[in-house]
Amino acid sequence: MTKIIIFGFLILSLVFLSGCQNSPITKTLNPIGDASVDNNGKNYGGDKYLKIYDSTGGLINDETLVYLKFDLSNIPKDIDISSAKLKLLVANIDEAYNIGMYRSEDTSWKEFEINWGNKPSFSNKPNDIKKVVLSNEWYEWDVKNLVYDEKSDHITFVLKSMDIHKNWMYVNFYSTDQTNKEDQNRIPSLIIKYTKKSKN
Numbered sequence: 001m002t003k004i005i006i007f008g009f010l011i012l013s014l015v016f017l018s019g020c021q022n023s024p025i026t027k028t029l030n031p032i033g034d035a036s037v038d039n040n041g042k043n044y045g046g047d048k049y050l051k052i053y054d055s056t057g058g059l060i061n062d063e064t065l066v067y068l069k070f071d072l073s074n075i076p077k078d079i080d081i082s083s084a085k086l087k088l089l090v091a092n093i094d095e096a097y098n099i100g101m102y103r104s105e106d107t108s109w110k111e112f113e114i115n116w117g118n119k120p121s122f123s124n125k126p127n128d129i130k131k132v133v134l135s136n137e138w139y140e141w142d143v144k145n146l147v148y149d150e151k152s153d154h155i156t157f158v159l160k161s162m163d164i165h166k167n168w169m170y171v172n173f174y175s176t177d178q179t180n181k182e183d184q185n186r187i188p189s190l191i192i193k194y195t196k197k198s199k200n
Helices: 001-019 144-149 179-187
Strands: 027-029 033-038 049-054 063-069 079-093 098-103 130-131 138-142 156-161 171-174 189-196
Touching: 001 138, 033 049, 033 130, 079 144, 144 156
Parallel strands: none
Antiparallel strands: 027 189, 033 063, 049 063, 049 171, 063 156, 079 138, 079 171, 079 189, 098 130, 098 156
16 A cells, blocks of 8 residues: 555656646846947947837938847757747837837847947848837737747847838837836846757
């Protein structure tokens, strides 16, 4: 009888440990660098907001992109990713924007050095597009395939307007450079949900 109880206990323990190994894990990462760049050639590293704007073809002929870089070194490589979302909070917006999310293979750029002249190139097609409409709302872009395919310890995302807008019509997201303590929970994030692959 005692042997049966011990054997049953061992079976339950193995089932429990197996379940723990395959339990979903969620990691939230914040950018190690984020900045806007515009075709005026300025560097906006350290600004409180990440600005997106496109009036190319208008009187001002201005365009502004957003670059974000994340450190993936603490994310295991041998995993099954169920979801990965790039998440930003709108600080203010002048009119609705369709914003595309692209990937850049270049992760060497620095927040306080990047500008229009030295900005890394990025993919021709957006990986995801979201319509951004409201201030004080969070918006998410699906980056699961990009995170899954990334082989290096860092990854760069680029946000770009898919529309041409009137002069001075912007959308501003909160950046990582927030001085007020209450604004720290408004900074961009990359949320990755995954499970460790079972060892056969």
